[in-house]
Amino acid sequence: MNASATIRERRTIRKFKSTPVAQEQIIALLNKAASLYETDGTPSWRCIYYDSLESRQRLAGSMLAKLKESRFGKFIPNKMTDFYSKQAIEIPAHLAFITESANTRRQSDENYAAVCSIMQNFQLLGWEQGLGMLWYTDPLIMSETFFKEIGLQNGERFAGLLSIGYYEKVPRARKRTPAEQKWTMIGGDDYPHPHTNADILPYSPQSILEMLNEAVYAPNDGMREPWRFVYASGGDAAAKLRSLQGSSSTAFLLIVAKEESDLHKQEEDYAAVCSLIQNFQLLAKANLWHVYRTIPEWTYSREKCTPFGIRPQERIAAVLEFGEDIRRSSSASTPPTVNVTQR
Structure with a gap:
């Protein structure tokens, strides 16, 4: 495909x-x-x-x-x-x-x-x-x-x-909001430069944003676009995520979903966010990226989510981990x- x-x-x-x-x-x-x-x-x-x-x-x-x-x-x-x-x-x-x-x-x-x-x-x-x-x-x-x-x-x-x-x-196509307008970067501006570690270059904020701008073409009722993105690759934020995830991944992307008070809209919006994440994973695989998707237990704790800027009536729908040395291989899973x- x-x-x-x-x-x-x-x-x-x-x-x-x-x-x-x-x-x-x-x-x-x-x-x-x-x-x-x-x-x-x-x-x-x-x-x-x-x-x-x-x-x-x-x-x-x-x-x-x-x-x-x-x-x-x-x-x-x-x-x-x-x-x-x-x-x-x-x-x-x-x-x-x-x-x-x-x-x-x-x-x-x-x-x-x-x-x-x-x-x-x-x-x-x-x-x-x-x-x-x-x-x-x-x-x-x-x-x-x-x-x-x-x-x-x-x-x-x-x-x-x-x-x-x-x-x-x-x-005719309907326009999507650019991912840049729904993007937050946390953890400081300490992303490595090209000459320090070329292996992790694909996972720079710009390259991830480029891929997200394709992934946002996901089906969602009424074009509510109920998502936003929190990126961390350095500083305390990335260190905390590595600890929570039990991971040594290079960079993290939190896919955040809006939670409507209407339960039906909430379910529809979650389905839309899942479709966006799947789009992103298909694109990542086509580009030979190493990306791992999880829905970890800690994301259900408001106290643990707050330090990453998660607002009331929002939830983390998935954590995407990037890097060559990903601790588990999803490619070996049974379809x-x-x-x-x-x-």
Whole structure:
């Protein structure tokens, strides 16, 4: 995959051709998407696939159940519900992504980050084959009827619905805020000069910013761009991070996510930040960078996050470590198992 071009060119698609999408193509893309996500663990996730007319009709009905059953349902014209139903039915394929929840917030976040990252990989890989997608998590579809249709079980979490098809035309790009405007550097200006240690040159603030300016082309509802970046490579800040991480890494990048009071927006924003991080990792891998991603336990402590400038209603979504001598090798991890059920 040409990560740089594909990340910038991918668009959210809402109008699709009627051309069917082969199930074999979907399975192949899912396997590739899973292999591109690097992690120490083996997160459990699965997909429910809808491609037949009958299954898409059933899915469309479940997506409208909450709206129809609401106290306002009887006031909604049939023409309106028929229009939304027809839209969902005419899209050639849908994939519902489900991941395991967990007893701890950290493990739950790791599982959710994994499935969101795989969904982003899947969108990028599909785009290169002419497939467009819509990542759908609207609260209006969240109902007992919908969850029963996708077979959501106790101990599971719905991550999103990807509507899939060959796109009619590519929408115009929407501008992203430059990463420089969401960037903070801490720890002092003691980054080594070229003649002192050439091995760590790729991880300079400027080179990381250049890569972030591509990674920010991540899907996010309403273009809220709920992220910012805190960089540390020297001084007390980097020393403290090395201690917290148990690491000797050259430089660190904290990916900070905004936390809305609305829980649904909060979840959507976390998915967007996970997609941005995955974009960054794909770009880093293409450039042969040594980057390691963690969601460490200490990031759930407000007291430990405050020294790095983390504000109220923010959280650290991930810590990225840079350097040749990274203590663990994520490349040796086992790709998440692909489990697809056809409805």
